[in-house]
Amino acid sequence: MKIKELREMTVEELGARRRELRQEMLNLRVQQQIGQLENPSRIQTLRREVARIETIVTERSRATKAA
DSSP: OOHHHHHTSOHHHHHHHHHHHHHHHHHHHHHHHHTOOSOTHHHHHHHHHHHHHHHHHHHHHHHHHHO
């Protein structure tokens, strides 16, 4: 998902998206451990998207504190 699309989401939607991504990462790690993972680069992509979401949430919380 693009950063622009993430910035348009609400904090609640971002939280839900982050939970979905973390669950998918867990499933991929399990697949990796048992040797069934087809696309190992997907884990890194998910980690980056989670980091983007956390950055946006942090920026918004700081902006509300400063205002």
